[in-house]
Amino acid sequence: MNLDSLLPNLGEWLRGTGPESDVVVSTRIRLARNLADYPFTNRATLIQKGEIVSRAREAIARAELPYTLEYLDVPSMPALDRQFLVERQLISRELAAVLDGPRGVAFESARESASVMINEEDHLRLQVLRSGFALDEAWADIDRLDDALEARLMYAFHSQFGYLTACPTNVGTGLRASVMLHLPALGLTKQIEKVFRALQKINLAVRGLHGEGSRAFGDLYQISNQVTLGKSEAKILGEIKEVIQTILQYERQARTTLLKERRQGEQDRVARALGTLGSATMITAEETMELLSVVRLGIHLRLIDDVPATCVNQLFIQTQAAHLQKLVGQPLDGEERNAQRAKYLKARLRELGSHRP
Amino acid sequence: MNFPGNNGMKCMFCQNVATVHLTNIVNHQGWEAHLCEHCARERNLLGDAPGPQINLQALVKLLATPLVSPHQEAETACPVCGQSYAAFKAEGRLGCSHDYEAFRGVLEPLLERVHRSTVHQGKFPVAAQRIAELEELQSRMQVAVAAEDYEQAARLRDLIRQKQAEGRRG
Numbered sequence: 463m464n465l466d467s468l469l470p471n472l473g474e475w476l477r478g479t480g481p482e483s484d485v486v487v488s489t490r491i492r493l494a495r496n497l498a499d500y501p502f503t504n505r506a507t508l509i510q511k512g513e514i515v516s517r518a519r520e521a522i523a524r525a526e527l528p529y530t531l532e533y534l535d536v537p538s539m540p541a542l543d544r545q546f547l548v549e550r551q552l553i554s555r556e557l558a559a560v561l562d563g564p565r566g567v568a569f570e571s572a573r574e575s576a577s578v579m580i581n582e583e584d585h586l587r588l589q590v591l592r593s594g595f596a597l598d599e600a601w602a603d604i605d606r607l608d609d610a611l612e613a614r615l616m617y618a619f620h621s622q623f624g625y626l627t628a629c630p631t632n633v634g635t636g637l638r639a640s641v642m643l644h645l646p647a648l649g650l651t652k653q654i655e656k657v658f659r660a661l662q663k664i665n666l667a668v669r670g671l672h673g674e675g676s677r678a679f680g681d682l683y684q685i686s687n688q689v690t691l692g693k694s695e696a697k698i699l700g701e702i703k704e705v706i707q708t709i710l711q712y713e714r715q716a717r718t719t720l721l722k723e724r725r726q727g728e729q730d731r732v733a734r735a736l737g738t739l740g741s742a743t744m745i746t747a748e749e750t751m752e753l754l755s756v757v758r759l760g761i762h763l764r765l766i767d768d769v770p771a772t773c774v775n776q777l778f779i780q781t782q783a784a785h786l787q788k789l790v791g792q793p794l795d796g797e798e799r800n801a802q803r804a805k806y807l808k809a810r811l812r813e814l815g816s817h818r819p
Numbered sequence: 820m821n822f823p824g825n826n827g828m829k830c831m832f833c834q835n836v837a838t839v840h841l842t843n844i845v846n847h848q849g850w851e852a853h854l855c856e857h858c859a860r861e862r863n864l865l866g867d868a869p870g871p872q873i874n875l876q877a878l879v880k881l882l883a884t885p886l887v888s889p890h891q892e893a894e895t896a897c898p899v900c901g902q903s904y905a906a907f908k909a910e911g912r913l914g915c916s917h918d919y920e921a922f923r924g925v926l927e928p929l930l931e932r933v934h935r936s937t938v939h940q941g942k943f944p945v946a947a948q949r950i951a952e953l954e955e956l957q958s959r960m961q962v963a964v965a966a967e968d969y970e971q972a973a974r975l976r977d978l979i980r981q982k983q984a985e986g987r988r989g
Contacts, residue, residue, distance in 0.1 A: 501914055501915035502912065502914060502915055504910070504912045504914070505902060505914040505915060605942075612946070617944050617946075619943070619944050620916070620919055620939075621939075621951060622937070623919050623937075623938075624939025624941065626916040628912045628913055629911060630926060630930055630933065633919075633930070633934075633939075634936075634940075634941065635939070635941045637941075689933075689934045689936075691930060691934035691938075691939060692935065692937070692938060692939070694940045694941035694942075695942055
């Protein structure tokens with residue numbers, strides 16, 4: 463499969479629709495699973511890893527699902543393609559660049575809504591993505607995918623400890639649900655730290671865009687459960703739902719206050735952000751994300767109406783390093799990337815401007 | 820017992836400096852325990868009153884639990900994959916699914932800390948569920964046999980056969 467065919471698509475998680483999409487960007491659930499007859503990935507030999515890949519691929523190919531999963535071999539993939547898949551949230555950075563030996567990913571290529579990583583930290587990492595706040599739908603989907611694979615694979619399962627995982631922090635359900643939130647108003651009104659302290663107290667983790675250890679750029683935060691053992695999947699999801707509802711209320715309140723108290727100031731900030739995006743000649747990915755965050759807030763506060771929300775998502779994904787290099791069709795170093803990014807943004811925003819009434 | 824002595828030794832339950840040191844001789848075998856004050860209080864070894872008073876009942880309980888010393892713990896290895904507990908501690912990853920049994924004694928307190936639980940609730944793989952159901956029926960059948968309730972035992976035997984046949988078909 464040629465990955466370039468994915469380039470013009472947004473992918474499920476950036477579709478920009480879905481419930482509560484003014485604040486919730488996307489919902490993701492992953493399940494960690496291991497095959498019963500093999501050591502965990504970090505202790506498996508190359509031969510065993512190869513067997514795990516072929517067993518998993520066979521199960522995936524024969525799984526009864528309403529969509530097909532296409533397999534991509536990671537070791538034989540160019541570095542740029544791996545990075546591209548990381549940016550599209552289809553594989554982890556570990557699978558792309560840290561781990562070695564036979565490994566790969568099978569994913570649903572039409573919507574990019576489901577993927578199965580093979581030989582990541584666990585033999586199988588199932589993932590389902592949904593745009594907006596859709597934990598129940600995502601669970602129904604991944605539960606079905608899990609059942610379909612389990613019908614053909616013997617999972618490592620323990621009657622007391624549940625699904626066994628390489629790291630004891632994932633044992634039990636093996637479930638990690640992450641909801642990605644755009645919280646610019648809580649950031650501006652300095653309430654964000656308070657929210658996070660409250661979350662940590664109830665054992666929910668807050669991370670940046672790219673998961674563990676990543677910084678929160680562009681006011682994007684991922685909220686996820688940490689406990690995987692001793693609570694049912696429904697209970698884990700229910701607790702996250704409750705918390706997200708509260709954060710949604712806080713963010714919307716903060717947005718209302720912002721509009722009431724400094725509408726002019728916000729209007730100016732949005733106009734300046736668009737101005738910089740449309741006229742810079744060098745721009746980093748980080749600055750782009752920060753400015754797009756301002757524009758996105760402007761759209762949802764109805765301070766601008768000529769930039770569609772999906773356009774922000776499009777610019778967000780296309781200006782990331784690997785996407786940009788694929789668009790240009792050649793490898794670029796840091797400086798060249800910043801120049802090309804600025805060029806791309808300028809062209810896209812001019813295109814939008816020409817459609818303005 | 821030295822209290823509150825300190826020779827830089829680590830508590831046997833956490834990373835804090837041990838300030839409570841217990842020595843006991845049983846059958847000419849020396850037995851030592853080193854705890855920080857927090858862990859000692861958690862195990863009710865120290866009373867609420869200040870000063871070197873010790874709760875004897877709690878001490879007996881501590882003595883009765885088969886404690887793995889940090890040294891022995893590190894040498895525990897999984898009989899299937901050979902991963903040592905020390906390697907797990909260093910890497911944070913277990914070697915294979917059998918490690919959960921091999922290191923159960925040290926993993927359970929860890930799981931309790933991380934998840935506040937040691938027992939899975941939630942989804943079961945269908946195959947595992949079938950095995951659990953069969954085991955349950957088999958033990959009920961044995962109880963029925965022991966109680967000489969042969970009618971019930973026969974019913975259960977038929978049910979077990981039926982389930983086994985379903986399993987082979989599925």
